Amino acid sequence: TQLLEQSPQFLSIQEGENLTVYCNSSSVFSSLQWYRQEPGEGPVLLVTVVTGGEVKKLKRLTFQFGDARKDSSLHITAAQPGDTGLYLCAGEGSNFGNEKLTFGTGTRLTIIP
Amino acid sequence: NAGVTQTPKFQVLKTGQSMTLQCAQDMNHEYMSWYRQDPGMGLRLIHYSVGAGITDQGEVPNGYNVSRSTTEDFPLRLLSAAPSQTSVYFCASSSNRNGYTFGSGTRLTVV
Numbered sequence: 533t534q535l536l537e538q539s540p541q542f543l544s545i546q547e548g549e550n551l552t553v554y555c556n557s558s559s560v561f562s563s564l565q566w567y568r569q570e571p572g573e574g575p576v577l578l579v580t581v582v583t584g585g586e587v588k589k590l591k592r593l594t595f596q597f598g599d600a601r602k603d604s605s606l607h608i609t610a611a612q613p614g615d616t617g618l619y620l621c622a623g624e625g626s627n628f629g630n631e632k633l634t635f636g637t638g639t640r641l642t643i644i645p
Numbered sequence: 646n647a648g649v650t651q652t653p654k655f656q657v658l659k660t661g662q663s664m665t666l667q668c669a670q671d672m673n674h675e676y677m678s679w680y681r682q683d684p685g686m687g688l689r690l691i692h693y694s695v696g697a698g699i700t701d702q703g704e705v706p707n708g709y710n711v712s713r714s715t716t717e718d719f720p721l722r723l724l725s726a727a728p729s730q731t732s733v734y735f736c737a738s739s740s741n742r743n744g745y746t747f748g749s750g751t752r753l754t755v756v
Contacts, residue, residue, distance in 0.1 A: 563742070565744055572750075574750055624743075635689075635690075638687050
């Protein structure tokens, strides 16, 4: 089983502050996906990174895939109340025939107005 | 497009009953998966399929069966419900595994 650990588990910050969420594993992934989930809904895909060292930006959100493709980070600049939610990272297996998407336990983010 | 449709949205079962959670997608996606989400446990993979007629077990398959007779449908069957299967169940689909579309979930309570 490929395990993904996310940190922190909970984060509550003031509007306008910056934050970083981490997703770490000892396994290599062919891709790393980030999702945001709101109460009562399914996760919604934010971004997919596939190349070691890759950086992608989505407005105020910056995603990075580690060089060894074992870890990733999500940085939010000037957090807004609309950023509140559960952030999940998920890794796609790198071995042929291992088409499983493994999720981390999530970071529950609360932005205080 | 409807995306991924899950039915029912809510269900209460008695221990020992069986039922099928329905999942349908209209995006012609090859890959489909079932997850359960429990507090503090994240999403855990139950079963997945890489195409019609092909299924495989995930992390927590015991007590669940799946079949994939068409590209569009991927039902999840609970054979004999147990309280430990109380959870929120999500179905997801993808065209290339580089990002999944999730349904809105089925909240199941087994009493």
